[in-house]
Amino acid sequence: MQEWCYEYLATGNIRRDGVHDTEISPLIKMIEDASDLTTYTKEILDCGYTGPVNTEHKESILRALALHITTKRIPMLQQLREGLQIYDLIKIIQAKPHECHDLFVIGHDDKVDAHYISSHLAPEMSPTGSLKQVNESKILEFFQDFLLELEDTQPEDDVAGESDGMSVSQIMQWITGQSHRHLLVSERQKFKVSIKFDHCCLQHTPNHSVCYPIVSACTNTITFPVAHMADYESFKTLLQTAVKYGSAFDRV
Structure with missing residues:
Protein backbone atom coordinates (compact mmCIF):
# COMPACT_ATOMS: atom_id res chain seq x y z
CA MET A 1 0.00 0.00 0.00
CA VAL A 105 3.02 0.10 3.90
CA ILE A 106 5.74 -2.20 2.63
CA GLY A 107 9.39 -1.24 2.42
CA HIS A 108 9.87 0.48 5.78
CA ASP A 109 10.01 -2.50 8.14
CA ASP A 110 13.61 -3.66 7.89
CA LYS A 111 13.99 -3.91 11.67
CA VAL A 112 13.95 -7.48 12.97
CA ASP A 113 11.55 -8.20 15.81
CA ALA A 114 10.72 -11.33 17.78
CA HIS A 115 7.72 -12.13 15.60
CA TYR A 116 9.79 -12.06 12.40
CA ILE A 117 12.10 -14.80 13.67
CA SER A 118 9.42 -16.82 15.46
CA SER A 119 7.11 -16.85 12.44
CA HIS A 120 9.85 -18.40 10.28
CA LEU A 121 10.87 -21.23 12.60
CA ALA A 122 10.89 -24.68 11.00
CA PRO A 123 11.59 -27.20 13.78
CA GLU A 124 12.32 -30.86 13.10
CA MET A 125 10.11 -32.43 15.74
CA SER A 126 10.01 -35.96 17.10
CA PRO A 127 6.76 -37.99 16.92
CA THR A 128 3.83 -36.33 18.67
CA GLY A 129 3.33 -37.50 22.24
CA SER A 130 6.86 -38.78 22.73
CA LEU A 131 9.07 -37.54 25.56
CA LYS A 132 11.46 -36.10 23.00
CA GLN A 133 8.67 -34.08 21.43
CA VAL A 134 7.64 -32.70 24.83
CA ASN A 135 11.19 -31.54 25.53
CA GLU A 136 11.51 -30.06 22.03
CA SER A 137 8.29 -28.09 22.44
CA LYS A 138 9.56 -26.75 25.74
CA ILE A 139 12.79 -25.54 24.13
CA LEU A 140 10.86 -23.84 21.33
CA GLU A 141 8.83 -22.01 23.96
CA PHE A 142 12.05 -21.03 25.73
CA PHE A 143 13.42 -19.62 22.47
CA GLN A 144 10.31 -17.56 21.74
CA ASP A 145 10.19 -16.30 25.33
CA PHE A 146 13.86 -15.34 25.04
CA LEU A 147 13.22 -13.32 21.87
CA LEU A 148 10.26 -11.53 23.45
CA GLU A 149 12.30 -10.77 26.55
CA LEU A 150 15.05 -9.22 24.42
CA GLU A 151 12.49 -7.16 22.54
CA ASP A 152 10.84 -5.90 25.74
CA THR A 153 14.14 -4.92 27.38
CA GLN A 154 15.76 -3.31 24.33
CA PRO A 155 15.73 0.52 24.55
CA GLU A 156 13.36 2.14 22.05
CA ASP A 157 16.13 4.31 20.60
CA ASP A 158 18.44 1.32 20.17
CA VAL A 159 16.88 0.26 16.88
CA ALA A 160 20.09 -1.24 15.54
CA GLY A 161 21.01 -3.16 18.68
CA GLU A 162 23.97 -0.90 19.43
CA SER A 163 23.67 -0.95 23.21
CA ASP A 164 25.74 -3.20 25.45
CA GLY A 165 22.80 -5.55 25.98
CA MET A 166 21.84 -8.30 23.56
CA SER A 167 19.14 -7.59 20.97
CA VAL A 168 16.86 -9.48 18.61
CA SER A 169 18.93 -8.11 15.72
CA GLN A 170 22.01 -9.84 17.16
CA ILE A 171 20.13 -13.13 17.27
CA MET A 172 19.18 -12.64 13.63
CA GLN A 173 22.79 -11.94 12.72
CA TRP A 174 23.95 -14.99 14.64
CA ILE A 175 21.49 -17.18 12.74
CA THR A 176 21.78 -15.74 9.23
CA GLY A 177 24.80 -13.44 9.10
CA GLN A 178 22.63 -10.33 8.66
CA SER A 179 20.92 -8.25 11.33
CA HIS A 180 18.02 -6.89 9.25
CA ARG A 181 14.95 -8.34 7.62
CA HIS A 182 15.20 -9.64 4.10
CA LEU A 183 14.63 -6.74 1.74
CA LEU A 184 12.75 -8.61 -0.98
CA VAL A 185 9.29 -10.02 -0.34
CA SER A 186 10.26 -13.20 -2.22
CA GLU A 187 13.22 -13.69 0.14
CA ARG A 188 10.99 -13.22 3.18
CA GLN A 189 8.58 -15.83 1.88
CA LYS A 190 11.39 -18.37 1.36
CA PHE A 191 13.20 -17.60 4.61
CA LYS A 192 13.07 -20.21 7.37
CA VAL A 193 15.11 -21.02 10.44
CA SER A 194 15.63 -24.76 10.76
CA ILE A 195 15.63 -25.98 14.36
CA LYS A 196 17.27 -29.28 15.24
CA PHE A 197 17.48 -30.99 18.61
CA ASP A 198 20.45 -33.01 19.83
CA HIS A 199 19.16 -35.65 22.25
CA CYS A 200 22.33 -37.76 22.22
CA CYS A 201 25.18 -35.46 23.23
CA LEU A 202 25.83 -37.47 26.42
CA GLN A 203 26.20 -40.62 24.34
CA HIS A 204 28.40 -38.86 21.80
CA THR A 205 30.72 -37.39 24.40
CA PRO A 206 30.38 -38.98 27.85
CA ASN A 207 31.34 -37.01 30.95
CA HIS A 208 31.28 -33.57 29.29
CA SER A 209 29.91 -30.75 31.42
CA VAL A 210 27.99 -28.58 28.98
CA CYS A 211 27.03 -28.09 25.32
CA TYR A 212 26.20 -24.85 23.57
CA PRO A 213 23.73 -24.26 20.76
CA ILE A 214 25.39 -24.67 17.37
CA VAL A 215 24.44 -22.44 14.45
CA SER A 216 25.05 -22.77 10.73
CA ALA A 217 24.51 -19.38 9.14
CA CYS A 218 24.86 -20.87 5.66
CA THR A 219 21.72 -22.96 6.13
CA ASN A 220 20.02 -20.87 8.87
CA THR A 221 20.06 -23.85 11.20
CA ILE A 222 20.26 -23.96 15.00
CA THR A 223 20.92 -27.17 16.93
CA PHE A 224 19.91 -27.12 20.59
CA PRO A 225 21.49 -29.57 23.09
CA VAL A 226 18.35 -30.84 24.82
CA ALA A 227 20.05 -32.44 27.84
CA HIS A 228 21.51 -29.11 28.98
CA MET A 229 18.36 -27.00 28.59
CA ALA A 230 15.98 -28.41 31.16
CA ASP A 231 14.77 -24.98 32.33
CA TYR A 232 14.56 -21.46 30.96
CA GLU A 233 17.51 -20.07 32.92
CA SER A 234 19.81 -22.81 31.60
CA PHE A 235 18.55 -22.21 28.08
CA LYS A 236 19.03 -18.46 28.38
CA THR A 237 22.56 -18.70 29.78
CA LEU A 238 23.76 -21.14 27.13
CA LEU A 239 22.20 -19.23 24.25
CA GLN A 240 23.57 -15.88 25.42
CA THR A 241 27.05 -17.38 25.68
CA ALA A 242 26.77 -18.92 22.22
CA VAL A 243 25.66 -15.67 20.62
CA LYS A 244 28.18 -13.53 22.49
CA TYR A 245 31.31 -15.50 21.79
CA GLY A 246 30.83 -16.69 18.26
CA SER A 247 29.00 -18.85 15.77
CA ALA A 248 31.09 -22.02 15.94
CA PHE A 249 30.50 -23.87 19.21
CA ASP A 250 31.20 -27.35 20.36
CA ARG A 251 31.19 -29.24 23.62
CA VAL A 252 33.24 -28.09 26.60
Whole structure:
Protein backbone atom coordinates (compact mmCIF):
# COMPACT_ATOMS: atom_id res chain seq x y z
CA MET A 1 0.00 0.00 0.00
CA GLN A 2 1.25 3.49 -0.84
CA GLU A 3 1.78 6.16 1.80
CA TRP A 4 -1.18 8.25 0.68
CA CYS A 5 -3.46 5.21 0.88
CA TYR A 6 -2.42 4.57 4.47
CA GLU A 7 -2.94 8.23 5.32
CA TYR A 8 -6.45 7.99 3.90
CA LEU A 9 -7.18 4.95 6.08
CA ALA A 10 -5.87 6.74 9.14
CA THR A 11 -7.41 10.17 8.61
CA GLY A 12 -9.96 9.97 5.82
CA ASN A 13 -8.08 12.77 4.04
CA ILE A 14 -6.67 12.51 0.52
CA ARG A 15 -3.06 13.53 -0.03
CA ARG A 16 -2.20 14.51 -3.59
CA ASP A 17 1.57 14.05 -3.38
CA GLY A 18 3.32 10.70 -3.40
CA VAL A 19 0.67 8.95 -5.50
CA HIS A 20 1.80 6.34 -8.01
CA ASP A 21 0.11 4.51 -10.86
CA THR A 22 1.80 2.20 -13.35
CA GLU A 23 0.10 3.93 -16.30
CA ILE A 24 -0.40 7.53 -15.23
CA SER A 25 2.77 8.14 -13.21
CA PRO A 26 5.02 7.81 -16.30
CA LEU A 27 2.68 10.24 -18.07
CA ILE A 28 3.04 12.71 -15.19
CA LYS A 29 6.82 12.47 -15.45
CA MET A 30 6.76 13.12 -19.19
CA ILE A 31 4.44 16.11 -18.76
CA GLU A 32 6.70 17.57 -16.07
CA ASP A 33 9.66 17.44 -18.45
CA ALA A 34 7.79 18.46 -21.61
CA SER A 35 7.89 21.89 -23.22
CA ASP A 36 4.99 21.07 -25.56
CA LEU A 37 1.94 19.26 -24.14
CA THR A 38 -0.03 18.84 -27.35
CA THR A 39 1.51 15.39 -27.82
CA TYR A 40 -0.23 14.23 -24.65
CA THR A 41 -3.62 15.88 -25.24
CA LYS A 42 -5.58 12.63 -25.61
CA GLU A 43 -4.05 11.03 -22.51
CA ILE A 44 -4.67 14.19 -20.47
CA LEU A 45 -8.31 14.46 -21.54
CA ASP A 46 -8.87 10.74 -20.87
CA CYS A 47 -7.97 11.43 -17.23
CA GLY A 48 -10.82 13.88 -16.87
CA TYR A 49 -9.01 17.17 -17.37
CA THR A 50 -11.22 19.71 -19.20
CA GLY A 51 -9.10 22.87 -19.25
CA PRO A 52 -6.61 24.20 -21.80
CA VAL A 53 -3.73 21.85 -22.63
CA ASN A 54 -0.62 24.01 -22.62
CA THR A 55 2.44 24.68 -20.48
CA GLU A 56 0.78 27.63 -18.75
CA HIS A 57 -1.70 25.21 -17.20
CA LYS A 58 0.81 22.46 -16.48
CA GLU A 59 0.28 22.59 -12.71
CA SER A 60 -3.49 22.28 -13.12
CA ILE A 61 -2.99 19.32 -15.44
CA LEU A 62 -0.64 17.59 -13.00
CA ARG A 63 -3.11 18.08 -10.14
CA ALA A 64 -5.89 16.65 -12.29
CA LEU A 65 -3.82 13.57 -13.12
CA ALA A 66 -2.96 13.01 -9.46
CA LEU A 67 -6.63 13.39 -8.58
CA HIS A 68 -7.52 10.83 -11.24
CA ILE A 69 -5.15 8.30 -9.67
CA THR A 70 -6.62 8.74 -6.21
CA THR A 71 -10.22 8.79 -7.45
CA LYS A 72 -9.84 5.32 -8.95
CA ARG A 73 -8.77 3.89 -5.59
CA ILE A 74 -10.99 5.80 -3.18
CA PRO A 75 -13.99 3.39 -3.45
CA MET A 76 -11.79 0.41 -2.56
CA LEU A 77 -10.07 2.28 0.26
CA GLN A 78 -13.43 3.46 1.56
CA GLN A 79 -14.68 -0.13 1.74
CA LEU A 80 -11.49 -1.18 3.51
CA ARG A 81 -11.82 1.70 5.95
CA GLU A 82 -15.43 0.81 6.72
CA GLY A 83 -14.40 -2.80 7.34
CA LEU A 84 -11.65 -1.72 9.73
CA GLN A 85 -14.09 0.53 11.57
CA ILE A 86 -16.32 -2.45 12.36
CA TYR A 87 -13.56 -3.85 14.58
CA ASP A 88 -12.47 -0.42 15.88
CA LEU A 89 -9.14 -0.84 14.09
CA ILE A 90 -9.32 2.69 12.70
CA LYS A 91 -9.20 3.97 16.29
CA ILE A 92 -6.06 1.91 16.88
CA ILE A 93 -4.45 3.25 13.68
CA GLN A 94 -5.30 6.81 14.68
CA ALA A 95 -3.94 6.29 18.20
CA LYS A 96 -0.74 4.57 17.03
CA PRO A 97 -0.16 5.56 13.38
CA HIS A 98 3.59 4.90 13.47
CA GLU A 99 3.26 1.45 15.02
CA CYS A 100 0.56 0.43 12.52
CA HIS A 101 2.33 1.95 9.52
CA ASP A 102 4.46 -1.08 8.66
CA LEU A 103 1.43 -3.37 8.72
CA PHE A 104 0.08 -1.58 5.65
CA VAL A 105 3.02 0.10 3.90
CA ILE A 106 5.74 -2.20 2.63
CA GLY A 107 9.39 -1.24 2.42
CA HIS A 108 9.87 0.48 5.78
CA ASP A 109 10.01 -2.50 8.14
CA ASP A 110 13.61 -3.66 7.89
CA LYS A 111 13.99 -3.91 11.67
CA VAL A 112 13.95 -7.48 12.97
CA ASP A 113 11.55 -8.20 15.81
CA ALA A 114 10.72 -11.33 17.78
CA HIS A 115 7.72 -12.13 15.60
CA TYR A 116 9.79 -12.06 12.40
CA ILE A 117 12.10 -14.80 13.67
CA SER A 118 9.42 -16.82 15.46
CA SER A 119 7.11 -16.85 12.44
CA HIS A 120 9.85 -18.40 10.28
CA LEU A 121 10.87 -21.23 12.60
CA ALA A 122 10.89 -24.68 11.00
CA PRO A 123 11.59 -27.20 13.78
CA GLU A 124 12.32 -30.86 13.10
CA MET A 125 10.11 -32.43 15.74
CA SER A 126 10.01 -35.96 17.10
CA PRO A 127 6.76 -37.99 16.92
CA THR A 128 3.83 -36.33 18.67
CA GLY A 129 3.33 -37.50 22.24
CA SER A 130 6.86 -38.78 22.73
CA LEU A 131 9.07 -37.54 25.56
CA LYS A 132 11.46 -36.10 23.00
CA GLN A 133 8.67 -34.08 21.43
CA VAL A 134 7.64 -32.70 24.83
CA ASN A 135 11.19 -31.54 25.53
CA GLU A 136 11.51 -30.06 22.03
CA SER A 137 8.29 -28.09 22.44
CA LYS A 138 9.56 -26.75 25.74
CA ILE A 139 12.79 -25.54 24.13
CA LEU A 140 10.86 -23.84 21.33
CA GLU A 141 8.83 -22.01 23.96
CA PHE A 142 12.05 -21.03 25.73
CA PHE A 143 13.42 -19.62 22.47
CA GLN A 144 10.31 -17.56 21.74
CA ASP A 145 10.19 -16.30 25.33
CA PHE A 146 13.86 -15.34 25.04
CA LEU A 147 13.22 -13.32 21.87
CA LEU A 148 10.26 -11.53 23.45
CA GLU A 149 12.30 -10.77 26.55
CA LEU A 150 15.05 -9.22 24.42
CA GLU A 151 12.49 -7.16 22.54
CA ASP A 152 10.84 -5.90 25.74
CA THR A 153 14.14 -4.92 27.38
CA GLN A 154 15.76 -3.31 24.33
CA PRO A 155 15.73 0.52 24.55
CA GLU A 156 13.36 2.14 22.05
CA ASP A 157 16.13 4.31 20.60
CA ASP A 158 18.44 1.32 20.17
CA VAL A 159 16.88 0.26 16.88
CA ALA A 160 20.09 -1.24 15.54
CA GLY A 161 21.01 -3.16 18.68
CA GLU A 162 23.97 -0.90 19.43
CA SER A 163 23.67 -0.95 23.21
CA ASP A 164 25.74 -3.20 25.45
CA GLY A 165 22.80 -5.55 25.98
CA MET A 166 21.84 -8.30 23.56
CA SER A 167 19.14 -7.59 20.97
CA VAL A 168 16.86 -9.48 18.61
CA SER A 169 18.93 -8.11 15.72
CA GLN A 170 22.01 -9.84 17.16
CA ILE A 171 20.13 -13.13 17.27
CA MET A 172 19.18 -12.64 13.63
CA GLN A 173 22.79 -11.94 12.72
CA TRP A 174 23.95 -14.99 14.64
CA ILE A 175 21.49 -17.18 12.74
CA THR A 176 21.78 -15.74 9.23
CA GLY A 177 24.80 -13.44 9.10
CA GLN A 178 22.63 -10.33 8.66
CA SER A 179 20.92 -8.25 11.33
CA HIS A 180 18.02 -6.89 9.25
CA ARG A 181 14.95 -8.34 7.62
CA HIS A 182 15.20 -9.64 4.10
CA LEU A 183 14.63 -6.74 1.74
CA LEU A 184 12.75 -8.61 -0.98
CA VAL A 185 9.29 -10.02 -0.34
CA SER A 186 10.26 -13.20 -2.22
CA GLU A 187 13.22 -13.69 0.14
CA ARG A 188 10.99 -13.22 3.18
CA GLN A 189 8.58 -15.83 1.88
CA LYS A 190 11.39 -18.37 1.36
CA PHE A 191 13.20 -17.60 4.61
CA LYS A 192 13.07 -20.21 7.37
CA VAL A 193 15.11 -21.02 10.44
CA SER A 194 15.63 -24.76 10.76
CA ILE A 195 15.63 -25.98 14.36
CA LYS A 196 17.27 -29.28 15.24
CA PHE A 197 17.48 -30.99 18.61
CA ASP A 198 20.45 -33.01 19.83
CA HIS A 199 19.16 -35.65 22.25
CA CYS A 200 22.33 -37.76 22.22
CA CYS A 201 25.18 -35.46 23.23
CA LEU A 202 25.83 -37.47 26.42
CA GLN A 203 26.20 -40.62 24.34
CA HIS A 204 28.40 -38.86 21.80
CA THR A 205 30.72 -37.39 24.40
CA PRO A 206 30.38 -38.98 27.85
CA ASN A 207 31.34 -37.01 30.95
CA HIS A 208 31.28 -33.57 29.29
CA SER A 209 29.91 -30.75 31.42
CA VAL A 210 27.99 -28.58 28.98
CA CYS A 211 27.03 -28.09 25.32
CA TYR A 212 26.20 -24.85 23.57
CA PRO A 213 23.73 -24.26 20.76
CA ILE A 214 25.39 -24.67 17.37
CA VAL A 215 24.44 -22.44 14.45
CA SER A 216 25.05 -22.77 10.73
CA ALA A 217 24.51 -19.38 9.14
CA CYS A 218 24.86 -20.87 5.66
CA THR A 219 21.72 -22.96 6.13
CA ASN A 220 20.02 -20.87 8.87
CA THR A 221 20.06 -23.85 11.20
CA ILE A 222 20.26 -23.96 15.00
CA THR A 223 20.92 -27.17 16.93
CA PHE A 224 19.91 -27.12 20.59
CA PRO A 225 21.49 -29.57 23.09
CA VAL A 226 18.35 -30.84 24.82
CA ALA A 227 20.05 -32.44 27.84
CA HIS A 228 21.51 -29.11 28.98
CA MET A 229 18.36 -27.00 28.59
CA ALA A 230 15.98 -28.41 31.16
CA ASP A 231 14.77 -24.98 32.33
CA TYR A 232 14.56 -21.46 30.96
CA GLU A 233 17.51 -20.07 32.92
CA SER A 234 19.81 -22.81 31.60
CA PHE A 235 18.55 -22.21 28.08
CA LYS A 236 19.03 -18.46 28.38
CA THR A 237 22.56 -18.70 29.78
CA LEU A 238 23.76 -21.14 27.13
CA LEU A 239 22.20 -19.23 24.25
CA GLN A 240 23.57 -15.88 25.42
CA THR A 241 27.05 -17.38 25.68
CA ALA A 242 26.77 -18.92 22.22
CA VAL A 243 25.66 -15.67 20.62
CA LYS A 244 28.18 -13.53 22.49
CA TYR A 245 31.31 -15.50 21.79
CA GLY A 246 30.83 -16.69 18.26
CA SER A 247 29.00 -18.85 15.77
CA ALA A 248 31.09 -22.02 15.94
CA PHE A 249 30.50 -23.87 19.21
CA ASP A 250 31.20 -27.35 20.36
CA ARG A 251 31.19 -29.24 23.62
CA VAL A 252 33.24 -28.09 26.60
